[in-house]
Amino acid sequence: MASFFKNMNLARAIILVAALGSIALYFLNRGDREKLVFLQDSLTDSVPDTVENIQKLSQQYSKLVNLQESEGLKRTTTPETYFDSKKDMDGANLGFLDYTPSSSTYDRGIEDSKYRIKPSEKDASYTRDQIAFFMWNLEAGSNRLKVTDIDIQLANRKGLKDHDIPEDTWTFSIETTTRQEKAE
Secondary structure, three states: OHHHHHOOOHHHHHHHHHHHHHHHHHHHHHHHHHHHHHHHHHHHHHHHHHHHHHHHHHHHHHHHHHHHHHOOOOOOOOHHHHHHHHHOOOOOOOOOEEEEEEEEEEHHHEEEEEEEEEEOOOOOOEOHHHHHHHHHHHHHOOOOEEEEEEEEEEOOOOOOOOOOOOOOOEEEEEEEEEEEEOOO
């Protein structure tokens, strides 16, 4: 062995360093190989379940997004904003309306949010078509909102006799209700 180091030259030094380096790399690689095998086994077991879970969650998410997009009355908008968008649609054109909110709470955490909708001006009058179109738009644009009370009265009764046919001008008061779980 002494003669090996006594006659050391560059070629022998490179061979010695390469041999020692390859032994060191063998032990390092063996540890990394064990980690790799462990991770591959873990992935083989858990990946199919994870992929299936992701697919189910993405389908559920897609359904919820589609439901929200089809729902006119979203939780992020106020009911007043929703009512304003419906009253200004062609066919309704109701002008200014007053909204009076109220709520009722039932057992099991159910809450009804109610709004009484009336014209702001006392002498405002509308045709039955305008009123009906507004109510239809309220319900058609939302799966949660329902018109639950309607009071339609003749707008101008002054000087009207029993045998007279009145004009098709009416005033109204509508109550809408949305039912949901009470927020805690």
